Amino acid sequence: MKRSAEERELIQNWLRFAGENLMSAKSLFEEEFAPFHTVCYVCQGAAEKYLKAYLIWQGWSLEKTHDLRNLLKHCLNYDRSFIELSTECSELNEYIVEGRYPGDLPWEGIGKTQAEEAIEAADKIARFVTERIQFEPGSNNEVEDLPQ
Numbered sequence: 001m002k003r004s005a006e007e008r009e010l011i012q013n014w015l016r017f018a019g020e021n022l023m024s025a026k027s028l029f030e031e032e033f034a035p036f037h038t039v040c041y042v043c044q045g046a047a048e049k050y051l052k053a054y055l056i057w058q059g060w061s062l063e064k065t066h067d068l069r070n071l072l073k074h075c076l077n078y079d080r081s082f083i084e085l086s087t088e089c090s091e092l093n094e095y096i097v098e099g100r101y102p103g104d105l106p107w108e109g110i111g112k113t114q115a116e117e118a119i120e121a122a123d124k125i126a127r128f129v130t131e132r133i134q135f136e137p138g139s140n141n142e143v144e145d146l147p148q
Contacts, residue, residue, distance in 0.1 A: 008135060011057050015130070018049035022122050029115055036115040037095075043118035044068070044095040047088070050122075050129040051075060057133050068093045085128060088121035 003011075025042040028034055044066075051071040056062060058078045065071065068089035075082040095110075095118065 003135070011053055011133065014049050014053035014056060015133070018046045018053060018126065021046035021049060022119075022126060025115075025119060025122065029119060034112070034115065036112055037110040039115040040092075040095040040110055040118040043115075043122035044092040046122045047092050047125045050125050051089075054078075054129045054133060066096050068096075079132065082128075085125055088124050091121050092118060092125075 021042050025039045029039050047068055048066055055074050072082060072089045
């Protein structure tokens with residue numbers, strides 16, 4: 001599908017924001033006193049943005065949702081192989097609230113292991129999505145230039 005410069009820029013911006021979120025999570029993870037609950041929350045946000053970038057690339061009208069399982073259902077309408085991300089989306093979906101608001105859920109129990117798993121899940125989603133978004137040759141919008 002041929003896309004306008006504005007469409008390509010919009011998709012690039014979603015991918016760039018997602019990549020920056022994932023880079024931030026990885027950087028936070030390396031801190032001496034890493035806020036693991038924040039790492040997990042930021043990984044959820046990165047995954048959300050990657051999935052939305054893919055959906056927008058497919059022509060989907062943006063919906064205001066943070067639910068990765070809901071976004072995954074939309075992705076499956078375009079590509080059934082997204083089923084491979086079910087576990088990662090379910091795992092990261094827990095952090096929509098956990099790690100975001102104290103008192104809602106036991107964020108204090110989110111530790112290094114959960115943060116490592118969240119980074120791995122977000123990385124898998126990032127790779128999966130960026131492998132499927134291919135811009136037209138000569139469009140000057142290379143996905144490889146984006147942070148991951």
